[in-house]
Amino acid sequence: MRVDRAVDPFGGRSGLIEAFRAGSERALARAISIVEDQSAGFEALLDELRSGVGSARRIGITGPPGAGKSTLAARLARRLRNAGHRVGIIAVDPTSPFTGGALLGDRIRMAELAVEPGIFMRSMASRGSAGGLATAATEAADLMDTFGFDRVILETLGVGQSELEIAAAADSTVVVLVPESGDGIQAMKAGLMEVADLFCVNKADRPGAARLVKEIEVMKAIRAGYALRGVPRHHARLTSPGERSGWAVEAGGGSDDVEHPGDPIASPSVWDVPVLETVATEGRGVAELMAKLDDHFLSLTATGELQARRERALLDQTVRILIRGAETRALAAWERTKDEFLEDLLTGRVSPYAVVRQLSTQE
Numbered sequence: 001m002r003v004d005r006a007v008d009p010f011g012g013r014s015g016l017i018e019a020f021r022a023g024s025e026r027a028l029a030r031a032i033s034i035v036e037d038q039s040a041g042f043e044a045l046l047d048e049l050r051s052g053v054g055s056a057r058r059i060g061i062t063g064p065p066g067a068g069k070s071t072l073a074a075r076l077a078r079r080l081r082n083a084g085h086r087v088g089i090i091a092v093d094p095t096s097p098f099t100g101g102a103l104l105g106d107r108i109r110m111a112e113l114a115v116e117p118g119i120f121m122r123s124m125a126s127r128g129s130a131g132g133l134a135t136a137a138t139e140a141a142d143l144m145d146t147f148g149f150d151r152v153i154l155e156t157l158g159v160g161q162s163e164l165e166i167a168a169a170a171d172s173t174v175v176v177l178v179p180e181s182g183d184g185i186q187a188m189k190a191g192l193m194e195v196a197d198l199f200c201v202n203k204a205d206r207p208g209a210a211r212l213v214k215e216i217e218v219m220k221a222i223r224a225g226y227a228l229r230g231v232p233r234h235h236a237r238l239t240s241p242g243e244r245s246g247w248a249v250e251a252g253g254g255s256d257d258v259e260h261p262g263d264p265i266a267s268p269s270v271w272d273v274p275v276l277e278t279v280a281t282e283g284r285g286v287a288e289l290m291a292k293l294d295d296h297f298l299s300l301t302a303t304g305e306l307q308a309r310r311e312r313a314l315l316d317q318t319v320r321i322l323i324r325g326a327e328t329r330a331l332a333a334w335e336r337t338k339d340e341f342l343e344d345l346l347t348g349r350v351s352p353y354a355v356v357r358q359l360s361t362q363e
């Protein structure tokens with residue numbers, strides 16, 4: 001899929017890069033499309049447009065479909081914008097083709113944002129390409145970051161593995177739940193408890209919000225109890241790979257607590273995951289959300305956890321790029337040669353293993 005100069009308003013790759021660096025949002029949009037489509041040379045383009053990556057704070061917003069993530073993201077974006085930030089939003093829907101309801105809904109709801117200077121919105125859907133959505137979404141976030149957006153919001157459906165991977169690429173992850181249909185339990189099942197740095201009980205204008213807040217607090221306490229079992233007292237920090245909120249569990253608390261020298265008192269490493277009530281449609285609770293996100297970022301910075309998270313995310317990304325490349329090459333090799341093998345394979349003369357062996361030696 002080469003970019004035809006005749007239809008390419010940027011005059012090829014160097015023109016695109018120049019326009020991107022000069023701050024053209026059309027160039028940014030084009031670069032994201034190239035990445036999303038995995039057009040020829042997309043990785044080289046990303047490589048060239050990496051300078052300054054890591055300046056933006058990345059905020060993941062996840063939760064079940066219909067919880068109000070898009071509405072909340074739009075409100076948060078506007079508030080951040082009013083505070084002087086430049087905001088990029090990536091709305092990821094792994095299942096929806098462009099005709100799909102959710103994505104279409106996002107597009108319409110967020111359309112007004114698109115014309116607001118300083119806010120850039122982009123929907124992404126999986127097109128069945130190699131490498132998965134998490135990688136592409138991270139790459140789109142990287143582009144927004146290097147372009148100069150200092151806040152990047154990633155909205156994902158919190159229902160599958162790749163969404164959790166996207167959440168893991170964020171500095172702060174907001175889990176949005178609604179006071180309906182056992183959302184609390186669902187969150188537990190989907191592994192959302194582990195990734196949450198903040199909870200929003202959205203649609204707090206409906207009955208049951210206070211109860212859901214209590215449920216989440218109980219689940220937090222249960223998690224904290226498990227996490228602390230077998231851990232010496234006064235170890236305020238717990239670090240375990242893949243347990244993002246596990247590190248932030250408060251230790252001690254008994255009446256016989258004694259301060260030991262060097263023990264952190266009200267240590268910034270203790271991040272107590274807040275549970276906020278929001279009404280996204282009215283913007284209620286969004287100011288608190290923004291304030292808590294700031295607090296969380298301060299806590300991340302103070303504890304060194306920001307660096308640790310970003311290092312983890314970078315390693316994850318590198319591995320995913322590696323796997324994507326291997327997958328792309330393997331599938332191309334298969335497409336080139338499968339006709340040779342097809343009959344033997346289907347009639348059982350050769351096994352799939354023998355075919356793969358031969359393909360790998362040909363590469």
Ligand SMILES: Nc1nc2c(ncn2[C@@H]2O[C@H](COP(=O)(O)OP(=O)(O)O)[C@@H](O)[C@H]2O)c(=O)[nH]1
Nearest residue numbers: 065066067068069070071202203278279280281
């Ligand atoms: N009553 C009420 N409805 C809301 C609230 N937030 C969002 N909605 C509505 O819930 C529906 C789904 O919202 P959307 O943002 O698309 O959810 P998403 O699928 O999580 O992105 C829309 O009709 C919203 O207008 C809220 O706080 N209260």
Ligand SMILES: [Mg+2]
Nearest residue numbers: 069070106155
């Ligand atoms: Mg949405």
